[in-house]
Amino acid sequence: MTDAIPPCVETLRETLQQCGEMIQSATLDVTGERSEFTVHPRLWADISNRFGPRWKEISERSFELQGAASRKLDARVSSYSVSAKANFSTTTSQEKNNERFWWVTRRALEQATHARVALVKAGWFEGDTVHDLCCGIGGDALRFLERGAVHAVENDPLTAAMVSENLRLSGIEEQPFSIHCEDVEQYDLPPGSCLHLDPDRRVEGRAAVDPDHFSPSWQSVCRLIRRSSGALIKLAPATQVPHEPIDAGSTHRLWIETSGSVREQDLLWGDICDRANLKRGTRSAWVVQAEGGVEFFESRLSSDLRVASEVDLRRLDGAWLVDPRPAVRAAGLTEAFAAEHDCRFLAGPSGFLSLAAAQSEVPQRLSSLAVTGRVEWIAPFDDRKLRKELRRRDCFPQTIKVRGADHDPAQLVKRYRSCGEKPVRLWIGRIGKRVFAAITDVA
Numbered sequence: 001m002t003d004a005i006p007p008c009v010e011t012l013r014e015t016l017q018q019c020g021e022m023i024q025s026a027t028l029d030v031t032g033e034r035s036e037f038t039v040h041p042r043l044w045a046d047i048s049n050r051f052g053p054r055w056k057e058i059s060e061r062s063f064e065l066q067g068a069a070s071r072k073l074d075a076r077v078s079s080y081s082v083s084a085k086a087n088f089s090t091t092t093s094q095e096k097n098n099e100r101f102w103w104v105t106r107r108a109l110e111q112a113t114h115a116r117v118a119l120v121k122a123g124w125f126e127g128d129t130v131h132d133l134c135c136g137i138g139g140d141a142l143r144f145l146e147r148g149a150v151h152a153v154e155n156d157p158l159t160a161a162m163v164s165e166n167l168r169l170s171g172i173e174e175q176p177f178s179i180h181c182e183d184v185e186q187y188d189l190p191p192g193s194c195l196h197l198d199p200d201r202r203v204e205g206r207a208a209v210d211p212d213h214f215s216p217s218w219q220s221v222c223r224l225i226r227r228s229s230g231a232l233i234k235l236a237p238a239t240q241v242p243h244e245p246i247d248a249g250s251t252h253r254l255w256i257e258t259s260g261s262v263r264e265q266d267l268l269w270g271d272i273c274d275r276a277n278l279k280r281g282t283r284s285a286w287v288v289q290a291e292g293g294v295e296f297f298e299s300r301l302s303s304d305l306r307v308a309s310e311v312d313l314r315r316l317d318g319a320w321l322v323d324p325r326p327a328v329r330a331a332g333l334t335e336a337f338a339a340e341h342d343c344r345f346l347a348g349p350s351g352f353l354s355l356a357a358a359q360s361e362v363p364q365r366l367s368s369l370a371v372t373g374r375v376e377w378i379a380p381f382d383d384r385k386l387r388k389e390l391r392r393r394d395c396f397p398q399t400i401k402v403r404g405a406d407h408d409p410a411q412l413v414k415r416y417r418s419c420g421e422k423p424v425r426l427w428i429g430r431i432g433k434r435v436f437a438a439i440t441d442v443a
Contacts, residue, residue, distance in 0.1 A: 009181045012161035013168075019047055019059045020101050020165070039063070058158070062103050069102040072114050073139055100169060103162035104137050111198065112139035113234065116258045116288045119143050121196070121232060121266070124275045128194040133184040133224070134216075138163035140196055140234075141177070142170055150177040153184050184224075185216045194271070195228040197221060201236055209238045222246045230271030237262045237330050249281040254296075257327035258288040265330070285327035287369060295368040297328055299336035307335055310344040310354050313431055316378050320355035320362055321427050321438060323371045323401055341366045347430035351404050371401065373425050373440025381405070381428060381435040389439070390419035398423035398442055404430035 026043040048056035062069075104112075113121070122143035130144040135152040136159060144150045145167060152167070154160040160181040167177050180187065189195065199214040199221060211218035222245045225231045235241070237255055241248070252268040273280050284298035310316065324337050334349040341363070343353035355362065355372075362372045377389055390396060396419050400409040405428045412426070427438040 009157050009160045009164060009179060012157060013164045015051060015055060016103055016161055016165045017168075019051065019055055020103070020169075022047060022050075023059060023063060024101055061105065062101075065104050065106060065109055066102060069104045069109055072109065072112060073102055073137075073142070074100075074115055102137070103165050105159065105162070108137040108159055108162070111201070112136055113198070114258055114263050115139070115143070116290075116292070117256050117263050119292075120256065120286065120288055120294060122147050124232065124268075124272050125194055125196070126275075130194050130196055131187075131189055131228075133187065133189075133195065133197040134199055135163055136198065138166045140198070141167060142172075144196070145170065145172050145175050145177055147175075149175050151180060152177060153180045153182065153187050155181065155183045157181050183216075185220045189224055189227050191227055192229045193227070195224060195231040196234070197224060197231065198234040201239075209236050209240065211239065211242060218242065219245070225269050228270060230273075230275070231267075231269045232272050233267040233269075235265040235267060237265045239265055241267060252276070252278040252280055253283045253331075254278070254286055255283075255327045255331040256286045256288060257325060257330075259290065260326065262326045262330045283331050283333065285325065285331040285333055285369070287325050287327055297331075297333060297337060297369050299333055299340070307338045308344045309348075310346050310431060313378060313380070313434070313436060315357075316354055316375050316431075316438070318357040319375050320357075320359060321373050321375060321429075321440060322353040322355055322362075322366070323403070323427075324353070325369050325371070328369060337369070347404050347432065352401075352427065352429045373427065373438075373442075376424075376439050376441070378436055378438040381437040386437050387416065387419060390416055390424075393422065393424075393439070394420035395422035395424045395439070396420050397426035397439075400426045400428065402428045405435045 022043065023039065026040045027038070044056050044060055047059050118140045121140065125144055126147050128147075129149040129151065131151045131153065132141045132144060133153045135141050135154050138152065141150050141152045141163060150167075152163055154163060160179050164179045184197070199216060201208045201214060208214065211221075214221065221233060225233065225246060241253065246269070250269065252273045254266050254268065255262050256264055256266065268276060268278060278284060278298065282298060284296055287295045289295070322341075322343055324334055328334060328337050337343075338345060338349075338353050341355070343355050346352045346354055353370075355366075366372065377393075379385065379389075396417050397413060400412050402409050407428050412428075416426070423442050425440045425442050427440065429436060
């Protein structure tokens with residue numbers, strides 16, 4: 001199962017395996033929360049004596065990151081239901097053991113794909129052999145392996161050993177995988193292969209959004225794309241993709257969000273666009289929910305959109321306030337979203353939207369891609385009057401949404417917490433140049 005692992009990487013992996021076995025046998029107080037693991041005090045000294053101080057440091061650092069690794073890399077749902085748009089089957093995660101030990105580095109963990117996002121992407125490679133380049137510690141490779149064979153490529157020997165051990169511990173024995181420790185720019189990608197590539201986007205310890213700073217270079221990335229039958233390139237959400245040498249009309253760009261954060265931007269090319277049933281030359285926003293469901297928005301409207309604006313504060317009494325999800329905004333689809341759902345702008349695309357009071361309830365399609373609330377009270381923002389109104393209603397803002405105003409939601413939550421007992425949502429935004437405050441329910 002681990003054929004094609006270079007001898008030096010295999011030696012490193014075997015050492016990781018032995019260190020991992022020592023760590024697992026020495027753990028105490030296992031509660032399911034990795035951050036609550038403790039170990040026998042002599043463990044690190046034993047590892048140092050047996051393997052050397054370098055391995056003690058590697059083991060300690062991986063152990064310290066287990067809480068974050070478990071939350072990010074473990075699939076928490078037993079089944080994974082997806083939108084019909086994606087057109088791929090339900091899968092059962094084969095890794096549900098919250099007590100497994102992950103070999104990680106801080107940098108690799110920061111760039112690793114979240115498990116729920118990786119499951120979505122893996123569905124577009126169903127049954128294929130995937131060449132996972134710049135694989136890191138294996139966040140994506142593990143999910144690909146649940147569906148087909150994987151060739152993982154990583155140029156750092158220690159990281160290559162880590163992904164090898166992480167995949168070995170996955171318990172997935174039906175599919176083969178191989179680890180290649182080499183520079184991806186020198187990797188001989190077979191023509192017509194399926195490609196997943198996550199370029200190194202760190203420059204002097206900071207995330208880079210300029211493809212000119214990627215490793216491998218953008219030119220090399222494009223060369224690999226053209227050699228494949230279908231490719232998915234993982235990018236930072238704010239990355240601006242050059243039109244050359246890959247024509248924007250031949251790709252689809254999407255932004256994926258989970259747990260309220262946009263995790264990544266993906267560039268899809270070739271067969272992968274067709275498998276995801278996504279149109280080339282367009283963009284979409286995807287929201288992956290905690291229970292495994294997926295909602296997406298792909299504009300079907302013309303780019304020449306005219307969205308009406310709301311100018312009268314009084315007309316918002318009883319209306320709905322709408323705040324599109326971060327993925328919709330990151331994808332630059334706020335205008336299309338507003339036009340398709342018949343919303344109005346309160347302060348342009350960067351502000352809140354509104355939906356007419358005539359709507360008795362918000363359509364499910366809209367509420368799954370936006371935070372919504374029916375206005376129970378709205379007025380120009382005034383701290384004293386707002387505090388008085390909250391007390392009159394015996395309520396406090398459990399959540400506060402702010403757009404276009406210089407207010408810190410965390411500070412406001414503390415300030416108004418003593419105003420009452422009923423939880424509500426507070427919205428602070430703009431209509432034109434005026435700042436307003438609005439109270440809605442929390443639902």
